[in-house]
Amino acid sequence: MALALDTKPAPVNTSSLECAILETLAYSDIFEHPLTIDELHRFLTISAVKEDVRECVEKMDGVLSSHEYYFLADRAEIVDIRNRRRENSRKAYHRALFYGRILGKLPFIRMAALTGSLAMLNLSKNMDMDYMLVAKPGRVWTARAFALLFGRLARLFGDVICPNVIVSENALEWNARNMYIAREFAQMVLVSGADVFWQLCAANLWVNDFLPNFVILSGAKNHEMGNAKSSIFEILLNGKLGDFFESWEMSRKIARFKKQKGYGAETNFSTDVCQGNFDHHGSWALKAYEERLKALSLWERVG
Numbered sequence: 001m002a003l004a005l006d007t008k009p010a011p012v013n014t015s016s017l018e019c020a021i022l023e024t025l026a027y028s029d030i031f032e033h034p035l036t037i038d039e040l041h042r043f044l045t046i047s048a049v050k051e052d053v054r055e056c057v058e059k060m061d062g063v064l065s066s067h068e069y070y071f072l073a074d075r076a077e078i079v080d081i082r083n084r085r086r087e088n089s090r091k092a093y094h095r096a097l098f099y100g101r102i103l104g105k106l107p108f109i110r111m112a113a114l115t116g117s118l119a120m121l122n123l124s125k126n127m128d129m130d131y132m133l134v135a136k137p138g139r140v141w142t143a144r145a146f147a148l149l150f151g152r153l154a155r156l157f158g159d160v161i162c163p164n165v166i167v168s169e170n171a172l173e174w175n176a177r178n179m180y181i182a183r184e185f186a187q188m189v190l191v192s193g194a195d196v197f198w199q200l201c202a203a204n205l206w207v208n209d210f211l212p213n214f215v216i217l218s219g220a221k222n223h224e225m226g227n228a229k230s231s232i233f234e235i236l237l238n239g240k241l242g243d244f245f246e247s248w249e250m251s252r253k254i255a256r257f258k259k260q261k262g263y264g265a266e267t268n269f270s271t272d273v274c275q276g277n278f279d280h281h282g283s284w285a286l287k288a289y290e291e292r293l294k295a296l297s298l299w300e301r302v303g
């Protein structure tokens with residue numbers, strides 16, 4: 001992720017900008033999510049000034065606009081879909097922020113961020129609340145256990161909390177790098193742990209290779225910091241008892257995960273990482289993106 005830049009992007013030729021606009025809209029089209037001009041500029045695949053993007057997109061035959069949203073010319077129906085999903089997502093979004101603040105205060109959890117479709121107010125059929133958590137080194141699996149325990153309480157209110165990605169403060173840099181992961185980073189909503197969030201951003205400046213206009217919103221600084229004081233659970237589980245539980249929990253969970261359908265391609269389990277993307281959502285998104293780019297005769301440009 002990129003820190004704010006002082007220099008302005010160099011001018012780009014119209015042809016390159018038009019291609020980048022189509023690429024950006026093609027990716028969002030996968031999720032039936034038309035973009036505002038601010039979003040289009042933020043997620044654009046090349047560096048450009050927002051006013052140049054606005055001027056260019058208004059003249060493009062392959063792009064239409066409605067209600068301040070831009071979308072591929074044959075996809076006008078996704079405007080109503082986005083509006084409907086936004087309204088249906090609002091209540092769940094506010095509950096997810098509330099849950100995220102609690103997650104951020106659980107033992108050994110240093111940062112909580114809302115991810116996935118709910119972060120974009122774009123819930124469809126899947127009503128899960130996805131989170132990325134950062135934990136204290138050596139306590140990733142213990143932190144996960146506390147998060148899952150809290151998730152059981154949330155289920156009593158009809159909500160499903162999914163801490164899909166938990167990493168330690170020693171593993172903030174993401175090794176796999178592609179458009180799907182870059183967009184997931186850029187779309188996440190920080191809830192708790194601003195200090196660790198900035199470290200996460202600094203460790204993943206590669207996101208700018210895919211989204212050169214993306215900058216961290218300054219409002220993120222206003223979110224609460226991580227746990228300043230150790231809870232009684234952290235004190236009790238910081239020593240050998242905690243080491244034993246951490247090792248036991250990790251071993252038994254990984255053994256179970258290895259038997260689960262979808263293990264391998266987008267899963268990653270270790271002392272510092274617990275990533276359980278068993279549904280291969282990233283692979284699905286990238287395949288759909290490739291198909292849309294081929295339909296637009298843009299695959300050779302990025303493939």
